[in-house]
Structures are given as structure tokens and as C-alpha cells.
Amino acid sequence: MDNTEKPIKESKASQQDKNERSSKGKWSLDLGNPAHRQARSGSYSPGTGAVSDTHPSQTQKRHLEGVLNKYTNLLQGWQNRYFVLDPELGQLQYFINELSKNQKPRGSLPLISSSVSPSDEFPYMFTVYAANGDFFKLRACDAREQQMWMTQLQLCARRHSDGSAKVMFQAEGQQKNLVNSIESLPSRGPLSSLDQDLLLLKATSAATLSCLGECLSILQHNVCQAAQHITHSHMQGSNADNISNWSRPKTASEDHVKNGELTRNNTSTIHQPHSPLHRNKQQLKDTENSSSESVDSSEEITDTEDNEEEDLGVLDDQRSIILHLLSQLKLGMDLTRVVLPTFILEKRSLLEMYANFMAHPDVFLAITSGATPEERMIRFVEYYLTAFHEGRKGAVAKKPYNPILGESFHCTWDVQRDKVRPLRTTSSSPAPAAAHSTQITSSEGLGSYRLRFVAEQVSHHPPVSGFYCECKEQQICVNTHVWTKSKFMGMSIGVSMVGEGILHLLEHDEEYVFTLPSAYARSILTVPWVELGGKVSICCAKSGYSAAVTFHTKPFYGGKVHRVTAEVKHNPSGTIVCKAQGEWNGTLEFTYSSGETKVIDTSKLPVIKKKIRPLEKQSQYESRWLWKHVTAALKAGDIDAATEHKHQLEEKQRREGKQRTASSTTWKPKYFIKEGDGWVYHNPLWKTK
Numbered sequence: 001m002d003n004t005e006k007p008i009k010e011s012k013a014s015q016q017d018k019n020e021r022s023s024k025g026k027w028s029l030d031l032g033n034p035a036h037r038q039a040r041s042g043s044y045s046p047g048t049g050a051v052s053d054t055h056p057s058q059t060q061k062r063h064l065e066g067v068l069n070k071y072t073n074l075l076q077g078w079q080n081r082y083f084v085l086d087p088e089l090g091q092l093q094y095f096i097n098e099l100s101k102n103q104k105p106r107g108s109l110p111l112i113s114s115s116v117s118p119s120d121e122f123p124y125m126f127t128v129y130a131a132n133g134d135f136f137k138l139r140a141c142d143a144r145e146q147q148m149w150m151t152q153l154q155l156c157a158r159r160h161s162d163g164s165a166k167v168m169f170q171a172e173g174q175q176k177n178l179v180n181s182i183e184s185l186p187s188r189g190p191l192s193s194l195d196q197d198l199l200l201l202k203a204t205s206a207a208t209l210s211c212l213g214e215c216l217s218i219l220q221h222n223v224c225q226a227a228q229h230i231t232h233s234h235m236q237g238s239n240a241d242n243i244s245n246w247s248r249p250k251t252a253s254e255d256h257v258k259n260g261e262l263t264r265n266n267t268s269t270i271h272q273p274h275s276p277l278h279r280n281k282q283q284l285k286d287t288e289n290s291s292s293e294s295v296d297s298s299e300e301i302t303d304t305e306d307n308e309e310e311d312l313g314v315l316d317d318q319r320s321i322i323l324h325l326l327s328q329l330k331l332g333m334d335l336t337r338v339v340l341p342t343f344i345l346e347k348r349s350l351l352e353m354y355a356n357f358m359a360h361p362d363v364f365l366a367i368t369s370g371a372t373p374e375e376r377m378i379r380f381v382e383y384y385l386t387a388f389h390e391g392r393k394g395a396v397a398k399k400p401y402n403p404i405l406g407e408s409f410h411c412t413w414d415v416q417r418d419k420v421r422p423l424r425t426t427s428s429s430p431a432p433a434a435a436h437s438t439q440i441t442s443s444e445g446l447g448s449y450r451l452r453f454v455a456e457q458v459s460h461h462p463p464v465s466g467f468y469c470e471c472k473e474q475q476i477c478v479n480t481h482v483w484t485k486s487k488f489m490g491m492s493i494g495v496s497m498v499g500e501g502i503l504h505l506l507e508h509d510e511e512y513v514f515t516l517p518s519a520y521a522r523s524i525l526t527v528p529w530v531e532l533g534g535k536v537s538i539c540c541a542k543s544g545y546s547a548a549v550t551f552h553t554k555p556f557y558g559g560k561v562h563r564v565t566a567e568v569k570h571n572p573s574g575t576i577v578c579k580a581q582g583e584w585n586g587t588l589e590f591t592y593s594s595g596e597t598k599v600i601d602t603s604k605l606p607v608i609k610k611k612i613r614p615l616e617k618q619s620q621y622e623s624r625w626l627w628k629h630v631t632a633a634l635k636a637g638d639i640d641a642a643t644e645h646k647h648q649l650e651e652k653q654r655r656e657g658k659q660r661t662a663s664s665t666t667w668k669p670k671y672f673i674k675e676g677d678g679w680v681y682h683n684p685l686w687k688t689k
Helices: 015-024 034-039 056-061 143-183 196-236 281-290 316-326 350-356 361-369 373-392 430-442 628-636 639-662
Strands: 028-030 063-073 077-086 091-095 107-110 115-119 125-129 135-139 255-258 261-265 345-349 399-401 408-416 448-459 464-471 476-488 493-505 510-514 518-522 529-540 545-552 563-570 575-583 587-592 597-601 672-675 678-681
Touching: 063 143, 077 143, 107 135, 115 143, 125 143, 143 196, 345 350, 345 628, 350 373, 350 399, 350 408, 350 448, 350 464, 350 476, 361 373, 361 408, 361 448, 361 476, 361 493, 373 510, 373 529, 373 545, 373 563, 373 575, 373 587, 448 672, 464 678, 476 678, 628 639
Parallel strands: 345 399
Antiparallel strands: 028 063, 063 077, 063 135, 077 091, 091 107, 115 125, 125 135, 255 261, 408 448, 448 464, 464 476, 476 493, 493 510, 493 518, 510 529, 518 529, 529 545, 545 563, 563 575, 575 587, 587 597, 672 678
8 A cells, every 4th residue: 555654744855854765775876787787886875965977978878766755646645655767668667665676566657758847836846747648746855866866767768769769760761662662663574563462561561650650749749738738737726627618608719629620710700690691792692693593393303313332342453553542642641632543432422422411301300390499409419410321321431522613412302291200209398299299290181391402512622512401391491511621541531521510490590500520431451431530519509508429439449330429418507408329320329308218220210312303404513414424434333434534524623723713713602602711502591581
């Protein structure tokens, strides 16, 4: 137990303390040679001011041991412990006393990338911060002893950090030699530069080296931040960091960061309540005049495309192409302008994928009929968590077409009125629930609600999509803008969906602001699969309800895939009114404040088919028409033809871009208007309210 020795007083160490420590263990400064450790050829005695060192040239490899005061915990306070600095292992270990130092250490700190700093909390105190987040609070008996320990710890940390950097430098040189050797081979023959095994070695060595270098950089950077954070926490008090983010007010100048990306700036007018009502009227008029093309919904028919993608691994000839591509990429590289191979594409545009998030329109339309603000927020969260399964088409890791500038997608859903009901019914408000039940019963046979959807690629660099969906009968609409940012992560690809959406419930004068998770394509060399990850938020400023949703990525070892958890909170009272957990493409379990629970299997929810105009009636910039040749070639398995048609579309986009630059013409989207950092539909439902 740590209380076997009597703690010293938390005041300046007295001479008696010094003498007591001297009697408990002799300080030694042994050199790096193990033989020197046994001989203890260099020694230092507290209070004498003398240090003997028979090998001055080896000052960075000194073995140091002796008694220090260590802060154990709030209950036991400061305790005398016997510390050993091992320069070869690069560790600071401690034991109960000198007699137990041949046993297993009571604790240890790795010194690589660590930092050591003095503290003015107590005399002769200093703190050692390890890169892994652990730290030791220590006290010496006097200033000389404090300086001796700090100096030797810093030298040891620097030596091991420099050694790691040297190893990394040598490894980088060897990897470059490997790449040069492979690339110098002939392109044909029994051993060629395109040999699959050599390409795999080339790609994996580059990815591994990049990962190691990034890890070393993170360790060196984070240790300083950890030290600052711990110091700040001590100064502010232990309760400062326990204040819930739910109750902390957001200032007007505060930015939100999700998944490492800036998702919105609150100085933009789009984020203020009802700001779309105050848009520039002249800009709106100009855009409406440019949007003369209308879509006749009477021409729409039920979509017969299932868009299902077969589960397949990467074929041998395709693996060679991927390996060659990976060998040219660097960790963290932005893939926005990188041309990816055509065989990884799925047969739909990204704009159509956004439309497929609305595959459960009956659940979406039921949000606005919630009897209370709490009920409406919970219904929105239920819809949100069940929308990704159909939108992502399960776990097949294929990439939708990158929309070209000006591309659009239109569709509608006809939803029978008696089918519009929530995924659950609460019993906390009997009167409203009964009224809602009567409404559903009386609506049978009264036709359908119509939900209309339009999406447009409003920017090419950066690639930003806007989409808008509305139902006039239910007075509900949603407006979203998304900027997709792809980056290379070694053996996977990450896609951040930067932006936000706003759901408007006009009957209740409520706006729900929400963000989107990131997506990751894993195992891109074998059997690719997709997972979602990151924290997203949903909040309604008027009602004070918000939700925090976390999409959990699979741990490296063990753990489940596709996990998601969520909490719905009433911010003014701090009450959690709903919790959810499960898989976003499987079974979800909801627990409500009333004690009720509900299990929803997303794979068994009925899918309502969207309606879309036949191909021959679509304009040249609508997604299905625009990509029809690429889609047909992919269906036929003709990758070369698909690649050629895709190349022609991309070249056409480049030519048009150059022409606009030459004529100083600014691109104007057809259906969306730029507002602040976001994009808003040019004729939204709230404008005609």
C-alpha cells in the first residue's frame, strides 16, 4: 500500500527531511554501461554540492536513482518513493523503497517525446508529462536536487526523441531506395515494375512510413498540449472541465468543429432564426428569372432502378491499378482532384444518393405531427438514425459519381396519408395522442401527400452540393448544403461531409439545425466496406431540445461495426429524454424518459419508391441523363467504355470552366442562392408561408 510511509508536510522541505532522505537511499549517477551501474562510479549526495563523473562525454546516458516525493492522490498526498531513471529503456520508474527496486516497478513513465517543467505549487516541485497523457508530480529536497533530476530527464527524453527521428530519417531513405529500385525495373518481363507483389510492397511501405511519421509528430505535439491542459485544469479547479456542453451558452462568434473540419460559422445569416426570410430580394429575383426550366411532376413514373451494388472483392487486375495509385499518394492527401479508377464507381450520382436518404418519407412527414416539442425532436432523431441504411445501400464500398457543376436531380414521393405515422406512440400525453389517432383514421382514403426533392451541384472547387425537400400539405421542408472532402488514410479513404442542414416545421415555427457524419472506405485492397464515423448534432433553438449522435468506428482490435449512440436532451433542465443505441444499418433500440423502449430494424422498414421522369424527358444536366452512358457501360461490365465516357464529361466541364474564366463570367446555380457559408433553395416553402 502507498501509505506504508508517512507523508511529509506540504511545506518547504526542512533539513530534517533532507537528512532522512539521505539515510533512506544514496543518489547515484551511473553511466550507460551496465558495468558502471554496478560500480556506481558517479555519485551525488544531497546537500554536498558535489557530483563525481568519471566520463563527462557520456552525460546524456546517466543512470540516476534516489528518493523523491511523489504526489499519490488526494487522500494520501505526498509519499516518499524510490525513483530510477534508466537511460537505455528511456523510462522513469519508481518503487516503494530502495529495497524493492529489484521487483516489478510500482509505476513508470516513457520519456520519449516527454516534457519536464518546474511548478510553483510547492518548493522544489516539478512535473514529468509523458506523451501518452500520464504524468508524475514530484518534489526534490532542494533546488540542486530538483535541477539535477530535471536536467537528466530532459536529456534522456531528447536523446530518445532524437533517436526516433534519426530512425525515421533512415527508414525514409531506405523506402526511397526501395521505390527507386522497383520503378527502375522494366514494365514487362518476369520481374516488372508492375508486379502485384512489388506494387503492394511499394504501397504498404509508403503508407506505413507515413503513419509512423504522423504518429511521432502527434506525440511530440500533444505532450506539450497535455502539459498545458493539466496546468490549466489545476489552476481553474477540477470542476471547470465537468461543466456540460449542453448547458454552456454558445456565443455569436463561436465556430463549431466536427470531425476536424469547420462545419459552420455563426456569423453567417443562414444560421440565425428565420434568416432565409431576410435574403437579398434582388438576388432572389435574378435567380428565379434564370430558373425558367420547370420540372413537370405529372411526367414522373415510379423508379424501377434498384441501384443495388454487388458485393465483390477487388479483382487481380484492378488491384494492380489501386496499388499503383496508392503508391503515389501521401497520408492525409486531399483526393478531391485525384482521378480514381472507374471500376470503384457505383451506378448513381452523389445527388441521387442524397435523395435516397429520404427513402422513408412516411417517417419524415410524421415529425411535424408530434404533439410536443419533445415529441417532434425525438421523431426527428428516429428518422435521422434510420435514414442512412437506404442512402448508403448497406456496406458496399463503392463511390457515387462526382456531380459536375450545374448537375441536378429531381424526384418526388407520393405517400398515402394513412401511412404517415411515427415509429412509436407515447403515452405521456393522452389527449394529444388520442387526437392524433383520430386524425390518422379520418385521413384514410383522402389521397396522398406529395414530397418533392431537388438537388444541384452548386460549386466545383470546392465540391458543394445543395438539396432541398418539401411537402406543402404538411408545411415541412429541409434545406442542406454539403461539401465533401476526401483524404487518403493509408489503407482506407475518409470522406468528411462538411456543412449542415436545417429542417423547418412551419406549423410550429421551429428550425432544427443538423450536421452529417463522415464516411470511411476500409480494406480497399481486399474486400472494401463502408462505415460511418464522427459526432453530429441536432438542435432546435426555439424549443431548447438538442441531440448528440455518435457514429462509432470499429476499433483496431475487437469491437462491433456500424455502432451508433444518441441522446436527446432538454437543455434548460438538463434532462435526458431519450437514448438510442445499436447499428445504423441494423437494429436500433430507443429508450424514452417514460420508461418505454422500442426496437427498430432498419433493414425491415418499408421503402417507398421515388418517382422520376423517364430518361428521354430529362434535360441534359439531370443526373440520370448526364451519366447514362457511364451507367450503361458499368452495367455491361465494360470498364474501358465507362472510363472513356466519364473522361468526356470531365473534359467538357474543364472546357466550360476555362471559357467562363476567359470571359470573366461567374457561374450562377439554377436552384440555389449563396448565403454566407451556405446555400439556400431559391424558392423555399417558408417564403410562401
